[in-house]
Amino acid sequence: MVIHPVIVIGAGPAGIATAVEVINRGYKAEDIVILEKSGEIAHMIAAKYPDEKPVLANYKERMAECIGDLCITDMSKPEFIDYLKQVVAKKKLAINFHQSVEKIVKLKNGQWRVDCGEDSWITNVVFVAIGTMSAARTLGVHIDTQIAHLVQDDIQSIKKEQDYVLVVGGGDSASEYAQILCQRGHKVWLSYRKDTFARMLPQNVEKLTALIDEKKVNFLPNSTITKITAKEDHCSVQFKTLPAINVHAVVTALGSDRPKAYLDKIGISVEKENGDDFQENEQGGIFLVGDLASGKKGGSINFAFNSGTKAVSKACSLYLDCDA
Protein backbone atom coordinates (compact mmCIF):
# COMPACT_ATOMS: atom_id res chain seq x y z
CA MET A 1 0.00 0.00 0.00
CA VAL A 2 1.27 3.48 -0.89
CA ILE A 3 2.18 5.58 2.14
CA HIS A 4 0.99 9.16 2.05
CA PRO A 5 2.91 11.51 4.34
CA VAL A 6 -0.23 13.43 5.25
CA ILE A 7 -3.97 12.80 5.44
CA VAL A 8 -6.36 15.70 5.98
CA ILE A 9 -9.94 14.95 7.02
CA GLY A 10 -12.36 17.74 6.10
CA ALA A 11 -12.04 20.26 3.25
CA GLY A 12 -13.21 23.39 5.05
CA PRO A 13 -11.00 26.42 5.86
CA ALA A 14 -8.82 24.50 8.34
CA GLY A 15 -8.35 21.43 6.12
CA ILE A 16 -7.50 23.45 3.02
CA ALA A 17 -5.09 25.75 4.89
CA THR A 18 -3.40 22.68 6.37
CA ALA A 19 -2.88 21.12 2.93
CA VAL A 20 -1.57 24.42 1.55
CA GLU A 21 0.97 24.78 4.37
CA VAL A 22 2.20 21.19 3.88
CA ILE A 23 2.81 22.01 0.19
CA ASN A 24 4.49 25.31 1.10
CA ARG A 25 6.98 23.31 3.17
CA GLY A 26 8.11 21.19 0.22
CA TYR A 27 5.58 18.38 -0.20
CA LYS A 28 3.66 17.76 -3.43
CA ALA A 29 -0.11 17.87 -3.73
CA GLU A 30 -0.12 14.11 -4.44
CA ASP A 31 1.56 13.48 -1.06
CA ILE A 32 -1.63 14.64 0.66
CA VAL A 33 -4.90 12.73 0.78
CA ILE A 34 -7.85 15.01 1.54
CA LEU A 35 -11.06 13.26 2.58
CA GLU A 36 -14.29 15.29 2.55
CA LYS A 37 -17.62 13.90 3.68
CA SER A 38 -19.79 16.08 1.47
CA GLY A 39 -19.66 16.78 -2.27
CA GLU A 40 -18.15 20.28 -2.06
CA ILE A 41 -15.36 22.23 -0.37
CA ALA A 42 -16.25 24.32 2.71
CA HIS A 43 -19.56 22.50 2.88
CA MET A 44 -20.54 23.87 6.29
CA ILE A 45 -20.15 27.45 5.06
CA ALA A 46 -21.83 26.75 1.71
CA ALA A 47 -24.78 25.08 3.44
CA LYS A 48 -25.21 27.02 6.68
CA TYR A 49 -24.32 30.63 5.93
CA PRO A 50 -27.29 32.62 4.63
CA ASP A 51 -26.47 33.80 1.09
CA GLU A 52 -26.75 37.49 2.10
CA LYS A 53 -24.44 37.11 5.11
CA PRO A 54 -21.17 39.06 5.04
CA VAL A 55 -18.20 36.85 5.85
CA LEU A 56 -16.41 38.81 8.57
CA ALA A 57 -12.63 38.68 8.93
CA ASN A 58 -12.77 39.50 12.65
CA TYR A 59 -15.30 37.12 14.12
CA LYS A 60 -16.09 36.29 17.74
CA GLU A 61 -13.20 38.35 19.13
CA ARG A 62 -10.85 36.41 16.86
CA MET A 63 -8.74 39.15 15.33
CA ALA A 64 -7.67 38.69 11.72
CA GLU A 65 -3.93 38.36 12.19
CA CYS A 66 -2.93 35.70 9.71
CA ILE A 67 0.32 33.79 10.07
CA GLY A 68 0.16 31.58 6.99
CA ASP A 69 -0.63 31.87 3.30
CA LEU A 70 -4.40 32.01 3.64
CA CYS A 71 -6.18 35.05 5.03
CA ILE A 72 -9.49 36.76 4.45
CA THR A 73 -10.75 40.32 4.74
CA ASP A 74 -14.49 41.07 4.93
CA MET A 75 -16.18 39.67 1.83
CA SER A 76 -19.41 38.10 0.58
CA LYS A 77 -20.18 34.38 0.84
CA PRO A 78 -19.74 33.76 -2.93
CA GLU A 79 -16.43 35.67 -2.86
CA PHE A 80 -15.23 33.49 0.01
CA ILE A 81 -16.17 30.21 -1.69
CA ASP A 82 -14.50 31.47 -4.85
CA TYR A 83 -11.35 32.39 -2.89
CA LEU A 84 -11.07 28.85 -1.52
CA LYS A 85 -11.78 27.31 -4.93
CA GLN A 86 -8.94 29.36 -6.41
CA VAL A 87 -6.58 28.17 -3.66
CA VAL A 88 -7.55 24.54 -4.35
CA ALA A 89 -6.95 25.02 -8.10
CA LYS A 90 -3.66 26.91 -7.66
CA LYS A 91 -2.21 24.30 -5.30
CA LYS A 92 -3.68 21.45 -7.40
CA LEU A 93 -5.28 19.90 -4.32
CA ALA A 94 -7.12 16.67 -5.13
CA ILE A 95 -10.08 16.25 -2.82
CA ASN A 96 -11.75 12.88 -2.32
CA PHE A 97 -15.44 13.78 -1.92
CA HIS A 98 -18.13 11.70 -0.21
CA GLN A 99 -15.60 10.05 2.10
CA SER A 100 -16.45 9.65 5.75
CA VAL A 101 -13.75 8.15 7.94
CA GLU A 102 -14.88 5.09 9.88
CA LYS A 103 -11.73 4.17 11.78
CA ILE A 104 -8.20 5.41 12.42
CA VAL A 105 -5.85 2.70 13.65
CA LYS A 106 -2.32 3.08 15.04
CA LEU A 107 0.01 0.54 13.39
CA LYS A 108 2.89 -1.18 15.16
CA ASN A 109 5.44 0.88 13.22
CA GLY A 110 3.86 4.10 14.51
CA GLN A 111 2.04 4.98 11.31
CA TRP A 112 -1.73 5.43 11.05
CA ARG A 113 -4.23 3.56 8.88
CA VAL A 114 -7.32 5.54 7.95
CA ASP A 115 -10.34 3.47 6.86
CA CYS A 116 -13.19 4.82 4.75
CA GLY A 117 -15.61 2.19 3.47
CA GLU A 118 -13.67 -0.14 1.14
CA ASP A 119 -10.65 2.18 1.02
CA SER A 120 -7.73 2.53 3.43
CA TRP A 121 -4.75 4.85 3.48
CA ILE A 122 -1.51 4.66 5.47
CA THR A 123 0.08 7.85 6.71
CA ASN A 124 2.51 9.43 9.16
CA VAL A 125 0.27 12.30 10.20
CA VAL A 126 -3.47 12.89 10.26
CA PHE A 127 -4.99 16.36 10.50
CA VAL A 128 -8.63 16.29 11.54
CA ALA A 129 -10.47 19.39 10.31
CA ILE A 130 -14.11 18.34 10.41
CA GLY A 131 -15.49 21.35 12.31
CA THR A 132 -18.17 21.07 14.98
CA MET A 133 -21.42 21.60 13.11
CA SER A 134 -22.26 17.89 13.20
CA ALA A 135 -22.68 18.47 16.95
CA ALA A 136 -24.80 21.63 16.74
CA ARG A 137 -26.58 22.29 20.04
CA THR A 138 -30.32 21.71 20.08
CA LEU A 139 -33.10 23.07 22.30
CA GLY A 140 -33.33 19.84 24.26
CA VAL A 141 -37.09 20.17 24.79
CA HIS A 142 -40.07 18.15 23.59
CA ILE A 143 -41.04 18.96 19.98
CA ASP A 144 -44.13 17.31 18.43
CA THR A 145 -42.99 15.07 15.58
CA GLN A 146 -45.38 16.52 13.00
CA ILE A 147 -43.68 19.93 13.24
CA ALA A 148 -40.14 18.74 14.06
CA HIS A 149 -39.00 19.65 10.52
CA LEU A 150 -39.98 23.29 11.22
CA VAL A 151 -37.45 23.55 14.06
CA GLN A 152 -33.87 23.47 12.82
CA ASP A 153 -30.56 25.33 12.66
CA ASP A 154 -30.69 26.05 8.93
CA ILE A 155 -31.92 29.53 7.97
CA GLN A 156 -31.51 28.61 4.29
CA SER A 157 -34.51 26.29 4.49
CA ILE A 158 -36.92 29.01 5.71
CA LYS A 159 -39.46 29.57 2.94
CA LYS A 160 -40.84 32.96 1.87
CA GLU A 161 -44.38 32.05 2.88
CA GLN A 162 -43.33 31.22 6.45
CA ASP A 163 -44.33 34.66 7.75
CA TYR A 164 -43.55 34.36 11.45
CA VAL A 165 -40.16 33.00 12.43
CA LEU A 166 -38.65 32.60 15.91
CA VAL A 167 -34.87 32.83 16.18
CA VAL A 168 -33.37 31.31 19.34
CA GLY A 169 -29.95 32.40 20.61
CA GLY A 170 -27.96 35.43 21.69
CA GLY A 171 -24.73 35.30 19.70
CA ASP A 172 -23.61 36.69 16.34
CA SER A 173 -25.43 34.05 14.31
CA ALA A 174 -28.72 34.80 16.10
CA SER A 175 -28.30 38.51 15.37
CA GLU A 176 -27.40 37.88 11.71
CA TYR A 177 -30.32 35.47 11.28
CA ALA A 178 -32.73 38.05 12.75
CA GLN A 179 -31.35 40.79 10.49
CA ILE A 180 -31.54 38.65 7.36
CA LEU A 181 -35.03 37.33 8.08
CA CYS A 182 -36.22 40.95 8.55
CA GLN A 183 -34.61 41.90 5.22
CA ARG A 184 -36.37 38.96 3.58
CA GLY A 185 -39.70 40.28 4.87
CA HIS A 186 -40.43 37.83 7.71
CA LYS A 187 -41.90 38.85 11.04
CA VAL A 188 -39.23 37.93 13.53
CA TRP A 189 -39.27 36.94 17.19
CA LEU A 190 -36.02 36.49 19.09
CA SER A 191 -35.84 34.34 22.21
CA TYR A 192 -32.74 34.59 24.41
CA ARG A 193 -32.23 33.26 27.91
CA LYS A 194 -30.47 36.47 28.98
CA ASP A 195 -31.43 40.13 28.62
CA THR A 196 -28.22 41.59 27.13
CA PHE A 197 -26.08 40.53 24.17
CA ALA A 198 -22.67 40.25 25.84
CA ARG A 199 -21.18 37.73 23.35
CA MET A 200 -21.99 39.64 20.16
CA LEU A 201 -19.77 41.74 17.91
CA PRO A 202 -20.56 45.46 18.42
CA GLN A 203 -21.93 45.88 14.88
CA ASN A 204 -24.34 42.99 15.41
CA VAL A 205 -25.53 44.41 18.76
CA GLU A 206 -26.09 47.78 17.10
CA LYS A 207 -28.06 46.43 14.13
CA LEU A 208 -30.14 44.09 16.27
CA THR A 209 -30.92 46.78 18.86
CA ALA A 210 -32.08 49.10 16.07
CA LEU A 211 -34.43 46.39 14.75
CA ILE A 212 -35.79 45.77 18.25
CA ASP A 213 -36.30 49.53 18.78
CA GLU A 214 -38.10 49.78 15.41
CA LYS A 215 -40.27 46.83 16.53
CA LYS A 216 -39.14 44.80 13.51
CA VAL A 217 -37.76 42.17 15.86
CA ASN A 218 -39.95 41.17 18.78
CA PHE A 219 -37.39 40.45 21.50
CA LEU A 220 -38.19 37.99 24.31
CA PRO A 221 -35.39 38.47 26.88
CA ASN A 222 -34.93 36.01 29.76
CA SER A 223 -37.06 33.47 27.92
CA THR A 224 -36.71 29.72 28.33
CA ILE A 225 -38.52 27.47 25.89
CA THR A 226 -40.16 24.48 27.60
CA LYS A 227 -41.76 22.69 24.63
CA ILE A 228 -42.94 23.17 21.07
CA THR A 229 -46.24 21.63 20.08
CA ALA A 230 -48.17 21.42 16.81
CA LYS A 231 -51.04 23.84 16.35
CA GLU A 232 -52.52 23.02 12.95
CA ASP A 233 -49.42 23.36 10.76
CA HIS A 234 -47.80 25.95 13.08
CA CYS A 235 -45.39 25.68 15.97
CA SER A 236 -46.80 26.68 19.34
CA VAL A 237 -43.72 27.67 21.34
CA GLN A 238 -44.18 27.49 25.08
CA PHE A 239 -42.04 29.29 27.64
CA LYS A 240 -41.38 28.94 31.36
CA THR A 241 -42.69 32.38 32.33
CA LEU A 242 -44.07 33.97 29.14
CA PRO A 243 -47.26 33.30 27.18
CA ALA A 244 -46.93 30.88 24.24
CA ILE A 245 -46.41 32.24 20.71
CA ASN A 246 -47.35 30.71 17.34
CA VAL A 247 -44.80 30.79 14.53
CA HIS A 248 -44.34 29.09 11.16
CA ALA A 249 -40.73 28.09 11.87
CA VAL A 250 -38.04 28.14 14.54
CA VAL A 251 -34.34 28.67 13.74
CA THR A 252 -31.82 27.85 16.43
CA ALA A 253 -28.43 29.55 16.65
CA LEU A 254 -27.08 27.90 19.79
CA GLY A 255 -23.51 27.10 18.76
CA SER A 256 -21.95 23.67 18.58
CA ASP A 257 -19.70 21.32 20.54
CA ARG A 258 -16.85 19.06 19.59
CA PRO A 259 -18.38 15.90 18.03
CA LYS A 260 -16.92 13.70 20.76
CA ALA A 261 -19.06 10.62 20.03
CA TYR A 262 -17.85 10.54 16.40
CA LEU A 263 -14.21 11.13 17.38
CA ASP A 264 -14.43 8.35 19.99
CA LYS A 265 -16.03 6.02 17.42
CA ILE A 266 -13.27 6.46 14.85
CA GLY A 267 -10.58 6.07 17.52
CA ILE A 268 -9.45 9.59 18.38
CA SER A 269 -9.23 10.44 22.03
CA VAL A 270 -7.78 13.79 22.96
CA GLU A 271 -7.09 13.88 26.65
CA LYS A 272 -5.06 17.05 26.74
CA GLU A 273 -6.75 20.32 27.63
CA ASN A 274 -7.34 22.78 24.82
CA GLY A 275 -4.12 24.14 23.38
CA ASP A 276 -4.02 27.63 21.97
CA ASP A 277 -4.53 26.85 18.30
CA PHE A 278 -4.57 23.09 17.73
CA GLN A 279 -4.46 19.88 19.70
CA GLU A 280 -2.51 16.68 19.29
CA ASN A 281 -3.78 13.31 20.50
CA GLU A 282 -2.12 11.47 23.37
CA GLN A 283 -0.40 8.86 21.17
CA GLY A 284 0.93 11.54 18.83
CA GLY A 285 0.51 12.10 15.11
CA ILE A 286 -3.15 13.12 15.00
CA PHE A 287 -3.81 16.86 15.07
CA LEU A 288 -7.19 18.49 15.64
CA VAL A 289 -7.39 21.82 13.85
CA GLY A 290 -9.88 24.63 13.18
CA ASP A 291 -13.19 24.73 15.03
CA LEU A 292 -12.41 21.36 16.60
CA ALA A 293 -9.58 23.01 18.54
CA SER A 294 -11.21 26.37 19.17
CA GLY A 295 -12.56 25.64 22.64
CA LYS A 296 -15.26 27.66 24.40
CA LYS A 297 -14.39 30.87 22.58
CA GLY A 298 -15.47 29.33 19.26
CA GLY A 299 -13.69 29.50 15.95
CA SER A 300 -13.42 31.73 12.92
CA ILE A 301 -12.16 31.33 9.38
CA ASN A 302 -8.85 33.11 9.98
CA PHE A 303 -8.43 31.18 13.23
CA ALA A 304 -8.96 27.95 11.23
CA PHE A 305 -6.30 29.05 8.70
CA ASN A 306 -3.83 29.85 11.52
CA SER A 307 -4.66 26.66 13.36
CA GLY A 308 -3.76 24.56 10.30
CA THR A 309 -0.54 26.53 9.81
CA LYS A 310 0.61 26.05 13.41
CA ALA A 311 -0.25 22.35 13.47
CA VAL A 312 1.75 21.79 10.26
CA SER A 313 4.78 23.53 11.84
CA LYS A 314 4.51 21.19 14.82
CA ALA A 315 4.09 18.12 12.59
CA CYS A 316 7.16 19.15 10.59
CA SER A 317 9.22 19.34 13.76
CA LEU A 318 8.08 15.90 14.94
CA TYR A 319 6.99 13.59 12.12
CA LEU A 320 7.52 15.07 8.65
CA ASP A 321 10.54 15.88 6.54
CA CYS A 322 10.15 19.67 6.48
CA ASP A 323 11.18 22.83 8.29
CA ALA A 324 8.85 23.95 11.02
Ligand SMILES: Cc1cc2nc3c(=O)[nH]c(=O)nc-3n(C[C@H](O)[C@H](O)[C@H](O)COP(=O)(O)OP(=O)(O)OC[C@H]3O[C@@H](n4cnc5c(N)ncnc54)[C@H](O)[C@@H]3O)c2cc1C
Ligand atom coordinates in the same frame (compact mmCIF):
# COMPACT_ATOMS: atom_id res chain seq x y z
C1 LIG B 1 -23.82 30.75 10.87
C2 LIG B 1 -22.33 30.95 11.03
C3 LIG B 1 -21.76 32.17 10.66
C4 LIG B 1 -20.38 32.36 10.77
N1 LIG B 1 -19.83 33.54 10.34
C5 LIG B 1 -18.49 33.69 10.35
C6 LIG B 1 -17.86 34.87 9.83
O1 LIG B 1 -18.54 35.80 9.35
N2 LIG B 1 -16.51 34.96 9.86
C7 LIG B 1 -15.73 33.97 10.38
O2 LIG B 1 -14.50 34.10 10.39
N3 LIG B 1 -16.29 32.84 10.90
C8 LIG B 1 -17.64 32.69 10.87
N4 LIG B 1 -18.19 31.53 11.36
C9 LIG B 1 -17.30 30.50 11.92
C10 LIG B 1 -16.53 29.76 10.80
O3 LIG B 1 -17.45 29.39 9.77
C11 LIG B 1 -15.83 28.54 11.34
O4 LIG B 1 -15.02 28.92 12.43
C12 LIG B 1 -14.95 27.88 10.26
O5 LIG B 1 -15.73 27.51 9.14
C13 LIG B 1 -14.25 26.66 10.83
O6 LIG B 1 -13.55 26.00 9.81
P1 LIG B 1 -13.22 24.42 9.94
O7 LIG B 1 -12.49 24.08 8.69
O8 LIG B 1 -12.62 24.14 11.24
O9 LIG B 1 -14.64 23.69 9.97
P2 LIG B 1 -15.85 23.71 8.93
O10 LIG B 1 -15.97 25.01 8.22
O11 LIG B 1 -17.02 23.20 9.69
O12 LIG B 1 -15.42 22.63 7.82
C14 LIG B 1 -15.42 21.25 8.11
C15 LIG B 1 -15.39 20.48 6.80
O13 LIG B 1 -15.25 19.08 7.15
C16 LIG B 1 -16.27 18.32 6.51
N5 LIG B 1 -16.58 17.18 7.39
C17 LIG B 1 -17.37 17.15 8.49
N6 LIG B 1 -17.36 15.93 9.03
C18 LIG B 1 -16.54 15.17 8.26
C19 LIG B 1 -16.12 13.82 8.33
N7 LIG B 1 -16.54 12.99 9.28
N8 LIG B 1 -15.26 13.35 7.38
C20 LIG B 1 -14.81 14.18 6.39
N9 LIG B 1 -15.20 15.48 6.27
C21 LIG B 1 -16.04 15.97 7.21
C22 LIG B 1 -17.43 19.29 6.35
O14 LIG B 1 -18.30 18.86 5.30
C23 LIG B 1 -16.70 20.60 6.01
O15 LIG B 1 -16.42 20.71 4.63
C24 LIG B 1 -19.57 31.33 11.29
C25 LIG B 1 -20.15 30.10 11.68
C26 LIG B 1 -21.51 29.90 11.53
C27 LIG B 1 -22.12 28.58 11.92
